[in-house]
Amino acid sequence: MIPQDTTKKITAKKLDGCVITIGNFDGVHLGHTYILEQTISRAKLLGTIPVVMTFEPHPYKFFNPNEKNYLLLPFEEKYARIKKTGIETIIVTEFTMDFARMSPHEYARRILKELINPSTVVVGHNFTFGRMASGDVSLLKGFGKEYGYNVIIVDPFVIDGKVVSSSRIRQHIRYGQIQEAARFLGYNPYLRGKVVTGTHRGTNVLGIPTANIETAWELLPQRGVYAVKIVYKDSHLYGVANIGINPTFGGHELKIEVHILNFDKNVVGEDMTVEFVQKIRDEVRFSTSDELKQKIFEDIEVAKKTFSLSTDATHRRVIV
Numbered sequence: 626m627i628p629q630d631t632t633k634k635i636t637a638k639k640l641d642g643c644v645i646t647i648g649n650f651d652g653v654h655l656g657h658t659y660i661l662e663q664t665i666s667r668a669k670l671l672g673t674i675p676v677v678m679t680f681e682p683h684p685y686k687f688f689n690p691n692e693k694n695y696l697l698l699p700f701e702e703k704y705a706r707i708k709k710t711g712i713e714t715i716i717v718t719e720f721t722m723d724f725a726r727m728s729p730h731e732y733a734r735r736i737l738k739e740l741i742n743p744s745t746v747v748v749g750h751n752f753t754f755g756r757m758a759s760g761d762v763s764l765l766k767g768f769g770k771e772y773g774y775n776v777i778i779v780d781p782f783v784i785d786g787k788v789v790s791s792s793r794i795r796q797h798i799r800y801g802q803i804q805e806a807a808r809f810l811g812y813n814p815y816l817r818g819k820v821v822t823g824t825h826r827g828t829n830v831l832g833i834p835t836a837n838i839e840t841a842w843e844l845l846p847q848r849g850v851y852a853v854k855i856v857y858k859d860s861h862l863y864g865v866a867n868i869g870i871n872p873t874f875g876g877h878e879l880k881i882e883v884h885i886l887n888f889d890k891n892v893v894g895e896d897m898t899v900e901f902v903q904k905i906r907d908e909v910r911f912s913t914s915d916e917l918k919q920k921i922f923e924d925i926e927v928a929k930k931t932f933s934l935s936t937d938a939t940h941r942r943v944i945v
Contacts, residue, residue: 639714644668645676645737646747647754649683649791652697653706655811656749656782656789661710663779664747671744674713678741679703680720687720696843697791697798697810702817716741729760733768745775752778784808801847801904813854815900816842816881820892823882833921835867835882836892838899845881850905852928855885856898862888865921865928866899872910873917884925886934903931 646664650657661677668675681700686692698706707715718724718736727735732755737746746769754760762778769776781788789809797806798814807813818840848869855862864885870876883899905927911917928934 639674640676640716641742642671642744643674643676643714643741644671644745644747645678645741645743647678648749648752650677650679650703650707651683651791652794652810653703653710654697654789654791654794654809655784656809658710658811659782660747660749660779661707661712663777665711667745667747667777673744675711676714676716676741676743677707677712678716678718678736679707680718682720684720684725687725694799694844695795697794699841699843726756729755729764730768731755732760733765733772737768737774738772743774745777747777747779749779750781795844798844798846801849801851801907803846803851803901803904813900813902814846815898816840816845817896817898818842818881820895820897822893823880833884833918834889835884836897838881838883838897840881845879846901846904848879848908850908850924851901852903852905852931853883854900854902854932855883856900857885857888857892857895862886863928863932863934864888865905865924866901867908869908872908873914884921886925886928 644664644667646660648657648660650661653661661675664677665675683696685695689695704715704717737743746765748762748765750762752762752765754765762776766776766778783789787793787809794806794809797803797809803814816838818838820836821839823835823837845868849867851866851868853864853866855864862885864883866881866883868879868881870879881899883897905924909920911920
């Protein structure tokens, strides 16, 4: 997070006359990247730098601190994805109660004019700002005329007649609709985490070793079994992931377990990225471990077909 005094120094040296866009950008989905691209294009046209202002924590999380199943990406991941688009400077504003109480007029004067002093402000069609989100794009345009910055309103990004939004994507992920979520994100939903020691039930009882992933990601796909891609160091692998509580064994704690095709390394303590490609089935309680084992083998065959792998894929290393 950038302290306010540091932000002022950056502003004095670099931001005067910039093109800035403002938003939460949770997920950095196709709607967001469209706005970011418009910001970058306008900055190039004007010979200045493209800038993003975003907030930490997310305002929704600030007012709903007990909500644990909301953010599409952790802050650090969001920051990195914004940076990759070509945005040169990201201003991270700490979202506090004082900030939340700021009137739209104060926001336009103190934040935009006095702190940033942009030539242009680029925002989405549904942008709101100020206390109780009482400022809208029409009000922002009025303040732009008053304080000398141009305001560009970006039309919604639409796919198949549906507006791309973080709320729509959250709903798809919560219902395990991975391919639908990916269409609006512009990438497959994924998580990154550390491999931790599990119960060894997969290896010892089922004969199907799994990596147990511990992650800071909040919003996980619906409980069930998924065909996944895995990134481990420089290797790109395929596998099957289960998100659930292991009801067959009377479990209650939600876990993420990944079986990687033809992968037998000890990776406890290592980082992995798990990319969800397709849901295979819901989590089910089986009568016996043998029934579960048979179903997992069937899940593996489905995953192979998903990735167009040969039937002997479990007997060789698969590299993309």
